[in-house]
Amino acid sequence: MxxxxxxxxxxxxxxxxxxxxxxxxxxxxxxxxxxxxxxKVARGTALGWIFVLPALAFFSTFVIYPLITAVQYxxxxxxxxxxxxxxxxxxxTRVFTDRELLISIINALILIVFFTVIPVSSGLVLATLIRSxxxxxxxxxxxxxxFLPQIIPLVAAGIAWSWMYAQTGTIxxxxxxxxxxxxxxSWLAGFGTALPAVGLIGSWVLTxxxxxxxxxxxxxxxASLYEAVRLDGAxxxxxxxxxxxxxxxxxxxxxxTITVIAALSSFDIIYTxxxxxxxxxxxxxxxxxxxxxxxxxxxxxxxxxxxxxxALVLAVVLPIQLLAKEKS
Amino acid sequence: xxxxxxxxxxxxSTPSRTAWAALMATLTSVALALAGCAPGSPAAAPTGxxxxxxxxxxxxxxxxxxxxxxxxxxxxxxxxxxxQHPNVTFKVVRDSFANLTANAPRLMAxxxxxxxIRLPTLGDTVKDGLLTNLDPYYKGFGWDxxxxxxxxxxxxxxxxxxxxxxxYQLGLGYSVTGIYVNQKYAKRLGLSGVPATIAELxxxxxxxxxxxxxxxxxxxxxxxxxxxxxxxxNQYGNKSDLVDWMxxxxxxxxxxxxxxxxxxxxxxxxxAGYFPADVNAINYTTMVSNFQAGKGLLMFDxxxxxxxxxxxxxxxxxxxxxVPPAAAGGKYVAMGAANSFSIPAKAKHADAAAFFLNWIHTxxxxxxxxxxxxxxxPGGDPAQQLPTAKAGSLIDQALKVSAExxxxxxxxxxxxxxxxxxxxxxxxxxxxxLLTRRMEPKAFxxxxxxxxxxxxAGS
Numbered sequence: 001m002x003x004x005x006x007x008x009x010x011x012x013x014x015x016x017x018x019x020x021x022x023x024x025x026x027x028x029x030x031x032x033x034x035x036x037x038x039x040k041v042a043r044g045t046a047l048g049w050i051f052v053l054p055a056l057a058f059f060s061t062f063v064i065y066p067l068i069t070a071v072q073y074x075x076x077x078x079x080x081x082x083x084x085x086x087x088x089x090x091x092x093t094r095v096f097t098d099r100e101l102l103i104s105i106i107n108a109l110i111l112i113v114f115f116t117v118i119p120v121s122s123g124l125v126l127a128t129l130i131r132s133x134x135x136x137x138x139x140x141x142x143x144x145x146x147f148l149p150q151i152i153p154l155v156a157a158g159i160a161w162s163w164m165y166a167q168t169g170t171i172x173x174x175x176x177x178x179x180x181x182x183x184x185x186s187w188l189a190g191f192g193t194a195l196p197a198v199g200l201i202g203s204w205v206l207t208x209x210x211x212x213x214x215x216x217x218x219x220x221x222x223a224s225l226y227e228a229v230r231l232d233g234a235x236x237x238x239x240x241x242x243x244x245x246x247x248x249x250x251x252x253x254x255x256x257t258i259t260v261i262a263a264l265s266s267f268d269i270i271y272t273x274x275x276x277x278x279x280x281x282x283x284x285x286x287x288x289x290x291x292x293x294x295x296x297x298x299x300x301x302x303x304x305x306x307x308x309x310x311a312l313v314l315a316v317v318l319p320i321q322l323l324a325k326e327k328s
Numbered sequence: 329x330x331x332x333x334x335x336x337x338x339x340x341s342t343p344s345r346t347a348w349a350a351l352m353a354t355l356t357s358v359a360l361a362l363a364g365c366a367p368g369s370p371a372a373a374p375t376g377x378x379x380x381x382x383x384x385x386x387x388x389x390x391x392x393x394x395x396x397x398x399x400x401x402x403x404x405x406x407x408x409x410x411x412q413h414p415n416v417t418f419k420v421v422r423d424s425f426a427n428l429t430a431n432a433p434r435l436m437a438x439x440x441x442x443x444x445i446r447l448p449t450l451g452d453t454v455k456d457g458l459l460t461n462l463d464p465y466y467k468g469f470g471w472d473x474x475x476x477x478x479x480x481x482x483x484x485x486x487x488x489x490x491x492x493x494x495x496y497q498l499g500l501g502y503s504v505t506g507i508y509v510n511q512k513y514a515k516r517l518g519l520s521g522v523p524a525t526i527a528e529l530x531x532x533x534x535x536x537x538x539x540x541x542x543x544x545x546x547x548x549x550x551x552x553x554x555x556x557x558x559x560x561x562n563q564y565g566n567k568s569d570l571v572d573w574m575x576x577x578x579x580x581x582x583x584x585x586x587x588x589x590x591x592x593x594x595x596x597x598x599x600a601g602y603f604p605a606d607v608n609a610i611n612y613t614t615m616v617s618n619f620q621a622g623k624g625l626l627m628f629d630x631x632x633x634x635x636x637x638x639x640x641x642x643x644x645x646x647x648x649x650x651v652p653p654a655a656a657g658g659k660y661v662a663m664g665a666a667n668s669f670s671i672p673a674k675a676k677h678a679d680a681a682a683f684f685l686n687w688i689h690t691x692x693x694x695x696x697x698x699x700x701x702x703x704x705x706p707g708g709d710p711a712q713q714l715p716t717a718k719a720g721s722l723i724d725q726a727l728k729v730s731a732e733x734x735x736x737x738x739x740x741x742x743x744x745x746x747x748x749x750x751x752x753x754x755x756x757x758x759x760x761x762l763l764t765r766r767m768e769p770k771a772f773x774x775x776x777x778x779x780x781x782x783x784x785a786g787s
Binding site: 069072073076077078079080081082083084085086100162165166167185186187188189190191274275276277278279280291292294295296297298299301 | 366367368429430431433434437451452453455456457458548549550604605606607608609747748749751752753756757758760761764766783786
């Protein structure tokens, strides 16, 4: 592995020059200007690879290798221990024809509303509000409180929220006390309310992260820009649309990426609150894959579903990345 | 150095594209290379045909036990065994039930396999050659005197059918299910003793409902309410039909008149408001703590909660009664299973582990420990004297129920053990629908059978 990497690194300049004429010309030009740094560069590159090596080794062992084996398993009917049989794409066919597995994908897509749309938009509002506050104890406290959910383990959050959602839990007590007792119900037990209920737990957890990240992003925006729009007579809305939003483009892209992944690969919150029920109303791919692999011992099908989930995440996240890169 | 920076700044997309291409190329080539060799090992030869020793070794050995958390009886048994046989010490490792169930096959396949492992379901383990066949010990130690019904679920044929073939497990205690009755409410409603029939039980429920007492404390978030559904199905029709189905005999079906009747009554109870309104949000732990906190007249549960319930409510606050038959004078049928342990095929001290299992079933002190710590019946030869439990305690009552069911040869396995995926994949979601008027009993029994066939075909 390591020798392979080093060889690849050392030969890169020439290979790059051969393959990419446009860039090759530029490097050649540079090299000409700087004298003959080839050996130095090669040594630098090698040194770079050596620095990267430990991380790369971990990455290969714990990410690349499992990924490759998952791809391999997905073509077999295998219980994880005994003999396996090659089944070609049968596992993939099952992922796309099994109604229950499809439902879990749809539920995960619905969760994007709660894990991405709500936290990012409320994060934008909150960050703008906090920015307009005078720095002081109140702003610091607000920031801290907003960020608190982020440091609580998701499992603990799930359990705490399942108490709050219960028939005699906090939510219903509050509803009763404001005269909306007729609305009270067991939120996690209802077929219609369970998915939004678990989704809102995700919103609660992620809003803090979004707010803090957007707040630091706003801090980076040149203050003179705000001054300029204000001099031009812009109101807060204009200011938000013209200065804040474009200035936060990168941060929003990062947040959308992180939260979409969190939505599509959600597991802990669902597992501790509803286990996918009632019926299949909160079933998500994470739960399905866990069950397939560890209770039903269908490692092949579970791997295939995992690969499909990976493709789904990439299909959603890559366009976001491209959109964010544009014009930057 | 500057050269490199320059390059990376200007040609940003190109190196990443190359890296991506390189990654994909590596992935594809490695995947293709791996595709040649299939994962897993070929099916192993059946074990247990070799010679076994029924005598305990005199060497100094350490028996490794892999057990679940919250199940301390193995510690106490190990301590007592070491006292009687000082050359044998134990190393008990614990993990949560869910983790253990998920990892058991991998633990047994590893080179560092334990000598004794808690294994709730046999699954593919027999087919994969992971277990020691206990038949030689069965003959040698005379386990044929034990209750055959209690051991049935621990047998598996080479075709993967349970209930027949060789023995692969024994229990550290054997469970029995029944009904816990809150005596405070029972007295208020004028109910006493044991209901004689399901019809009488339904009168109890109606009375409680009329008095605004929750008739049954039950949950379906994690499927625990299946205890009640099966308790009903058990009473209708011939129990061997259900047992055959649970043991995966070919041609067996869940779609029977008994299942339909059971599901119909179960749904009727839910529709009548005998269950909590948020039944689908209540899980096992909540159900038990709710009942112990006085929420509900009845709870369908097993003897494993006997000691805890006495402790939480005080002795006498609750009673444990068997589920009544459908017709007066009928035989008792109840779920009961071994707290099953297996000896992995790779165990280093298989003979000593088997000796230990035999000792647990036959040694008076060991049997007493099983009863004291778990509240479960110690199993073994029914002719052997039962350990004593505190008179009037729930453990004492559960032991009596266990003996009554045993005398009627009425033990059946739990439906959750039918296949590895059926509990979470079918019973749990479909019962949640059944209890909330989203599924009819006929569709329910059909859907369970459909899932069952799909899962058996897939494995």
